[in-house]
Amino acid sequence: MKKGKYALEGLKVVDFSWVFTGPIVTKFLGDHGAEIIKIESATRPDGTRVYTPLKPGAMGLNSSGVFANYNSSKYSMNINLREPRGVEVVKRLVERADMVLETFGPGVMKRRGLDYDELKKVKPDIIMLSMSMVGQYGPHSQQPSFGQVLQATNGFVHLLGWPDRAPSLPVAAYTDFIAPWYVLIALMGALDYRRRTGKGQYIDLAMLEASVHPASPVVMDYTVNGRIQNRMGNRCPGAAPHGVYPCKGHERWCAIAVFSDDEWQALCQGMGNPEWTKSPKFDTLPHRTENIEELDNLMGEWTANYTPEEIMAKLQAVGVAAGVVQTGEDLVDHDLQLRHRHHFVELEHAEMGLHLSERPPFRLSKTPSEPQRPFPSFGEHTEYVCKEILGMTDEEFAELIGAGVLS
Amino acid sequence: MAEEKEKPPMLDRYRVLDLTDDKGALCGKTLAELGADVIKVERPSGDPSRNIGPFYQDTPDPEKSLNWFAFNLNKRGITLNIETKDGQEIFKKLVKTADFVIESFKPGYLDKLGLGYKALSEVNPRIILTSITPFGQTGPYSNYNASDLITMAMSGYVYICGDADRPPVRFSSDQSYYQASLQASVGALIAHHYRELSGEGQHVDVSIEESMVWTLCYAPHDWYLLKSLEHTREGPLWKRYGVTYRLIWPCKDGYVCYRLLMAQPGAEVMNDLIASMNAEGLGEDMKGIEWTKLSFAEVSQENINHWEEEIGKYFLRHTKRELHEEAVRQRNVIQPVNTGKDILESPQLAARDFWVEVEHPELGASITYPGSYFKSTGTSWQKGHRAPLIGEHNEEIYEKELGFPKQELATLKRENVI
Numbered sequence: 001m002k003k004g005k006y007a008l009e010g011l012k013v014v015d016f017s018w019v020f021t022g023p024i025v026t027k028f029l030g031d032h033g034a035e036i037i038k039i040e041s042a043t044r045p046d047g048t049r050v051y052t053p054l055k056p057g058a059m060g061l062n063s064s065g066v067f068a069n070y071n072s073s074k075y076s077m078n079i080n081l082r083e084p085r086g087v088e089v090v091k092r093l094v095e096r097a098d099m100v101l102e103t104f105g106p107g108v109m110k111r112r113g114l115d116y117d118e119l120k121k122v123k124p125d126i127i128m129l130s131m132s133m134v135g136q137y138g139p140h141s142q143q144p145s146f147g148q149v150l151q152a153t154n155g156f157v158h159l160l161g162w163p164d165r166a167p168s169l170p171v172a173a174y175t176d177f178i179a180p181w182y183v184l185i186a187l188m189g190a191l192d193y194r195r196r197t198g199k200g201q202y203i204d205l206a207m208l209e210a211s212v213h214p215a216s217p218v219v220m221d222y223t224v225n226g227r228i229q230n231r232m233g234n235r236c237p238g239a240a241p242h243g244v245y246p247c248k249g250h251e252r253w254c255a256i257a258v259f260s261d262d263e264w265q266a267l268c269q270g271m272g273n274p275e276w277t278k279s280p281k282f283d284t285l286p287h288r289t290e291n292i293e294e295l296d297n298l299m300g301e302w303t304a305n306y307t308p309e310e311i312m313a314k315l316q317a318v319g320v321a322a323g324v325v326q327t328g329e330d331l332v333d334h335d336l337q338l339r340h341r342h343h344f345v346e347l348e349h350a351e352m353g354l355h356l357s358e359r360p361p362f363r364l365s366k367t368p369s370e371p372q373r374p375f376p377s378f379g380e381h382t383e384y385v386c387k388e389i390l391g392m393t394d395e396e397f398a399e400l401i402g403a404g405v406l407s
Numbered sequence: 408m409a410e411e412k413e414k415p416p417m418l419d420r421y422r423v424l425d426l427t428d429d430k431g432a433l434c435g436k437t438l439a440e441l442g443a444d445v446i447k448v449e450r451p452s453g454d455p456s457r458n459i460g461p462f463y464q465d466t467p468d469p470e471k472s473l474n475w476f477a478f479n480l481n482k483r484g485i486t487l488n489i490e491t492k493d494g495q496e497i498f499k500k501l502v503k504t505a506d507f508v509i510e511s512f513k514p515g516y517l518d519k520l521g522l523g524y525k526a527l528s529e530v531n532p533r534i535i536l537t538s539i540t541p542f543g544q545t546g547p548y549s550n551y552n553a554s555d556l557i558t559m560a561m562s563g564y565v566y567i568c569g570d571a572d573r574p575p576v577r578f579s580s581d582q583s584y585y586q587a588s589l590q591a592s593v594g595a596l597i598a599h600h601y602r603e604l605s606g607e608g609q610h611v612d613v614s615i616e617e618s619m620v621w622t623l624c625y626a627p628h629d630w631y632l633l634k635s636l637e638h639t640r641e642g643p644l645w646k647r648y649g650v651t652y653r654l655i656w657p658c659k660d661g662y663v664c665y666r667l668l669m670a671q672p673g674a675e676v677m678n679d680l681i682a683s684m685n686a687e688g689l690g691e692d693m694k695g696i697e698w699t700k701l702s703f704a705e706v707s708q709e710n711i712n713h714w715e716e717e718i719g720k721y722f723l724r725h726t727k728r729e730l731h732e733e734a735v736r737q738r739n740v741i742q743p744v745n746t747g748k749d750i751l752e753s754p755q756l757a758a759r760d761f762w763v764e765v766e767h768p769e770l771g772a773s774i775t776y777p778g779s780y781f782k783s784t785g786t787s788w789q790k791g792h793r794a795p796l797i798g799e800h801n802e803e804i805y806e807k808e809l810g811f812p813k814q815e816l817a818t819l820k821r822e823n824v825i
Contacts (some may be wrong), residue, residue: 007601020624032592032597053625053632065628116784135513143735144673145742148645148654153743153753154665157655159579160568165746166643166662168576169654171567172624181589182437186781188596189417189441192656193786195603196419201785208478209761209780212750214585216477216777221461222747223775224473229461229747232579234556237460242556244565244574253575255560257553316551323557325575327636328626331563340546343617344627356631361617363543365524365610367601369594380643394676399410 006033007367011191014093015039015074016102016109018046020147020176021131021207023070025101025183028360030073031371037093037385038074038376040405041081045378046071058352061378068355072347072371075381078407081112085405090114091122092390098194099187100128105144105176106136116202125200127190131183135206142167147173153216154178154211161231170380182210240288241267241295244325245303247311253325254308256299261285263320268317271302332356347374382406411779414787416442421599424448425482425497426489429456429540429581430615431511432478433588434595439481442789446804447484448498453797469797470769476794478588480765480776484795485804486825489520493564493824498522499530500809507595511539516547524610534608537595539587543593543614553615555581562619563626564699570642586622650708653715653742655744658722662744663730665722667714671707674698679737680718687724690717751775756807763790801825 011034015026023038023046040046048070049061078241080086091114094100100119102109109115109130116128118394130136133145151157151173161168173361186203194200212219221227236242239259247254258264261284268277276282281291288295303311308324315322324330331338338344341363344356352374360369386392386406418438423445425435439445447454457469464471488494499522502508508527510517517523524536538544541553542561551557559565559577569576594611602608620627629635637646643655645666656663668674677698686691693714724728727743734741742750756762763778779788805811805825819825 004529005601005605007597011600028593030599033696053629053635053637055632065632066624069628138755138758139642140735142587142738144676146739146740149664149666149740149742152655152662152742153750155747155750156578156580156582157664158662158744159747161576162570162573163643165570165637166655166657168570168642169645169664170567171638171641171645172622174622177586177622177624178589181586181593182780184593185437185441185589185596186417188593188600190783190786192419192596192603193415193417198700203781203783204479205781206759208753209756209777210758212756212761212777213780214589215580215747215750217461217474217816218580218747219750219777220473220477220747220774222591222751224463225461225465227461227747231576231581234574234576235552236556237552238577242554244556244560244576246574253566255556255565255577257556259554286422312551319552321552321554321557323551323553323561325560327561327566327628328563328623328628328638329634329636331620331623332630333626335561337542337546337548337614337616338620340618341543341614343620344631356627358621358627360594361590361621362537362611362613364594364598364601365612366607367598367609369597375655 009033014095014097014100019048021179022101022103024180027070027072028184031369038076040078042078055352063353068375069357071375072357074341074376075383076376076379077385078379080405083405087113094119095122103131106132106141125194127200129203131205131328134208136204137389147176151175153208155215159231162233163230175207178211179207240292241299243296245300247303247308252308254311255323255325257321266318267320270315270320345371349374351377411787414498416789417786418442420444422504423507424501424505426510428511430456430584431509431588433585434509436478436480440789445482447482447795449486451486451488479794481791482795483800485801486798488824491824502527502530506568507535509537514540514544533602535595535598537591537611539591539613541615544612555583557584559616561616564619567638569640575640583615583619587613587618590618593706656719658727662728663727663741664744665741669698669701670703676737676739677687680739684721689721689773765793767793
């Protein structure tokens with residue numbers, strides 16, 4: 001389908017962020033047409049550039065699968081921010097920008113002379129957002145942290161796993177994948193505010209605070225009922241069966257969720273009405289809940305005869321909510337729905353070669369939501385940004401390179 | 408700096424018609440807390456998500472669901488049966504006054520009622536319709552039935568969660584719905600920016616499965632680049648570069664999250680932790696190790712296991728609060744695995760005035776809610792009022808704002824349209 005302009009064409013963003021949250025935010029903006037200038041420095045490239053998995057055979061800073069995914073549609077520029085003239089170059093970029101995003105520890109931008117008070121002098125209506133772990137101030141604001149441990153604090157890790165065991169840890173910091181959406185909502189809100197009023201603003205956004213919002217009922221259950229919610233494996237109040245069951249094959253699993261008695265009847269039909277399903281132990285939701293362990297075992301005995309794909313097809317055909325517990329392989333190679341929606345886009349980078357980039361999980365009917373181009377090599381656009389965007393002369397650029405301000 | 412309550416909201420009083428159930432309720436909430444006028448449009452008997460627990464004082468009642476309270480804060484509420492002709496006409500009148508419609512029906516449902524994107528855009532070309540469904544509006548799985556467990560499983564997230572010796576697990580909480588709701592807000596606001604420049608609305612088609620795929624990070628790339636399914640469920644552990652670390656540690660009153668630091672800047676803080684341990688007679692042989700200079704190559708799994716055992720003994724003697732406060736002082740990275748209670752008691756959240764009290768006059772109580780997730784120099788988060796009762800704003804909206812005569816409203820009520 002041919003689509004017109006990008007929704008965010010003309011929007012200009014100076015991006016100091018790194019690792020996951022911030023770069024995901026600017027990828028979303030870039031994939032909708034915004035101009036993203038990613039500021040890195042020779043002494044400190046975005047560390048995600050060396051995160052595994054790395055493309056076999058590719059080398060150095062341009063071979064990470066996750067970095068590639070989160071940095072499509074951006075320019076990369078190397079500036080030495082410890083050099084006053086590096087700070088001046090940044091200010092020239094800010095002068096023509098709409099937004100600045102940074103995810104350093106609290107205080108770093110001020111030490112570089114790049115805090116909001118300084119930046120609004122060169123661009124009075126700039127929108128600047130600082131995303132940090134727990135906020136720019138407060139008793140814990142100076143604690144060093146990273147998403148992998150911070151994710152334990154918003155209440156969801158406590159709810160992942162089995163009640164008789166320690167919680168499980170999401171392999172990728174889960175709060176790193178809640179915060180970006182709140183950052184984007186706040187940035188788009190601030191942009192609307194500026195369009196209507198002409199005013200910019202500085203936003204101090206805390207990952208912890210944003211990620212507590214979806215956990216509201218968990219906290220309110222305590223404030224109102226004094227209950228400390230706990231993890232329940234795959235159980236779910238009001239549903240039975242509700243679980244993950246073994247299937248034919250190595251580490252193959254399916255998920256089945258049955259809430260109402262009608263859905264239970266459909267499930268029985270889908271299973272071919274085996275004798276055990278007729279037991280009064282399972283005739284109503286309260287009975288199924290009471291005998292949930294026996295039910296789970298019997299379900300597992302049935303599912304073990306089939307592949308998860310067969311279970312999904314059989315049960316969906318009779319209207320039962322069932323799905324494959326998909327792996328990375330399933331998502332990339334076999335999921336017909338993701339393929340239909342072109343979720344993964346194969347891009348070719350000059351050095352890394354082919355890699356995957358994800359499209360945002362929504363489609364806009366009139367404007368594109370997709371990578372404009374692959375991730376930038378480290379410092380790939382320093383010259384382009386300086387000469388084409390800032391209009392530096394060849395001499396000025398060469399001088400700044402020679403002085404170690406740019407690289 | 409101006410007082411918080413004197414600062415305006417970010418968004419104007421844009422009108423949002425919110426037809427979603429629990430799959431999408433958080434979307435409207437994020438817009439309402441930035442200042443939009445979000446009107447929940449429920450069927451006359453009330454939205455089914457009102458029956459999702461937990462409930463206020465554990466009393467099941469459609470007006471007492473904490474889940475409903477949490478995700479419908481600051482919205483107004485009307486009832487409308489959009490399956491009737493009259494209901495459809497009224498809905499179109501509302502759409503003329505609105506900027507956004509959010510819905511989470513099965514694909515094709517609104518089209519069948521003559522209220523799909525095409526029909527709504529004829530009524531109001533500026534309208535942005537945001538649809539939240541398990542797999543998207545079209546495609547081979549688009550008509551599949553799903554609950555959170557199913558979209559979580561299909562997204563690949565379940566596969567990487569849980570203990571190795573038991574089946575994979577989902578969060579005991581509807582994460583895929585929260586993810587999709589937040590993505591729906593992002594998509595709607597991007598479309599809004601375009602609409603304000605071009606005058607044209609559009610249809611935003613959100614997939615819950617894809618929203619959750621977005622949180623996986625490694626798995627698709629492990630497969631694509633290395634044909635590896637390296638990341639499987641590791642419970643409280645974490646495997647990286649061939650070494651297994653403990654990430655979740657039992658302590659005196661629960662768990663903390665921590666990763667042994669070495670071979671990186673900042674690892675010198677290990678010495679302070681070890682000094683604390685030494686003071687209690689633990690970790691004697693960990694003294695004097697130069698943690699920043701250790702290389703991964705020279706450290707064996709046995710070394711790590713031994714150090715973790717010693718640290719684990721120390722953690723068991725202390726509460727998560729003690730360990731966290733000590734880590735703040737020592738600039739170490741220990742974080743508590745917070746329960747709802749711990750979050751509420753967080754000194755950091757208290758210092759930032761995070762919590763707000765919301766009045767619930769019918770319950771004769773006020774309830775503590777999460778408040779502003781940002782501090783701004785120019786705008787503020789809107790607390791507003793508690794979630795609407797069933798049909799609470801029918802009169803205000805139908806009569807006062809849309810100008811329906813009282814008599815007509817009575818008829819519509821009798822005919823169960825509202």
